[in-house]
Amino acid sequence: MPHWTNYHQHCYYCDGTDAPEVYVEEALKQNVASFGFSSHAPVPFDVFWCIKPHHYDGYFDRISKIKQDNAHQLPIFVGLEVDYIPNIISPTDQQFKRLDYRIGSVHLVDVGRSNEHIFWEIDGPSKEYVRGLAEFFDNNIERAVGSYFAATRQMLEHHTPEVLGHMDKVKMNNKGQFFQETDNWYQQQVLQTLETAKAAKVIIEVNTRSVYKKKCDVPYPSPWVLEHIHQMNIPICLNSDAHHPSEITKQFAETALLLQQIGFKHLYIQTKNGWEPRPFSAQGIEL
Ligand SMILES: [Zn+2]
Numbered sequence: 633m634p635h636w637t638n639y640h641q642h643c644y645y646c647d648g649t650d651a652p653e654v655y656v657e658e659a660l661k662q663n664v665a666s667f668g669f670s671s672h673a674p675v676p677f678d679v680f681w682c683i684k685p686h687h688y689d690g691y692f693d694r695i696s697k698i699k700q701d702n703a704h705q706l707p708i709f710v711g712l713e714v715d716y717i718p719n720i721i722s723p724t725d726q727q728f729k730r731l732d733y734r735i736g737s738v739h740l741v742d743v744g745r746s747n748e749h750i751f752w753e754i755d756g757p758s759k760e761y762v763r764g765l766a767e768f769f770d771n772n773i774e775r776a777v778g779s780y781f782a783a784t785r786q787m788l789e790h791h792t793p794e795v796l797g798h799m800d801k802v803k804m805n806n807k808g809q810f811f812q813e814t815d816n817w818y819q820q821q822v823l824q825t826l827e828t829a830k831a832a833k834v835i836i837e838v839n840t841r842s843v844y845k846k847k848c849d850v851p852y853p854s855p856w857v858l859e860h861i862h863q864m865n866i867p868i869c870l871n872s873d874a875h876h877p878s879e880i881t882k883q884f885a886e887t888a889l890l891l892q893q894i895g896f897k898h899l900y901i902q903t904k905n906g907w908e909p910r911p912f913s914a915q916g917i918e919l
Pocket residue numbers: 713737739797798
């Protein structure tokens with residue numbers, strides 16, 4: 633019987649809603665057979681959606697214990713979604729080495745004032761996106777989006793995580809206002825980032841949150857990007873970026889069908905021997 637996996641979720645240690653145990657219970661109900669926690673890694677300044685630095689040890693110990701307690705029924709992996717901000721935080725930082733895996737994501741784009749901790753936040757409220765675009769980039773969207781992808785490439789080259797998180801999240805607040813995904817410069821940024829991802833041997837996550845939160849009508853990355861990923865033979869996994877237990881496998885069947893139609897034959901899952909490809913269908917993954 634096919635099952636699902638999900639390695640991207642946020643519990644109440646960061647900006648998720650519930651205790652991690654509640655997610656485990658709900659994952660079993662949703663036919664999940666391999667599971668990972670990935671709270672937002674602590675950053676050395678105040679961000680409401682990250683684990684507080686003094687809670688990081690507690691998170692690690694709690695999830696490690698849940699992993700042990702559930703070993704008989706559900707393989708659980710201890711991870712984090714780690715931001716990449718040059719000279720401040722990266723997935724290869726020493727403090728994250730004890731984890732089972734790291735998802736590397738860019739939410740905050742360095743605008744050259746990092747000692748003041750001022751960034752272009754691409755994942756926050758859309759008025760912040762619009763304000764930052766004007767204030768930091770003089771409304772030059774090509775330069776702004778270029779900085780986002782440049783940071784992503786720098787992370788992939790020099791601080792490689794196992795999984796690249798929502799690689800084109802910079803489209804979330806765009807809504808067709810500032811650029812089109814058919815713009816030549818945009819496509820060049822994406823394709824260059826895929827080349828870097830391929831060389832880095834990273835797994836690109838297909839993240840369904842954009843769809844079920846109704847931010848976009850397609851997942852991260854967009855279908856045309858997924859077609860290139862398929863042609864380039866870059867490994868993928870399917871994640872929901874759940875912030876609530878009800879979201880653990882949300883939009884998975886529809887997205888798995890889309891991936892099948894594009895031509896993908898395998899999704900990567902975590903096992904005790906590391907990340908491995910498995911066949912899948914719209915019903916789930918053959919573990
Ligand atoms: Zn994220």
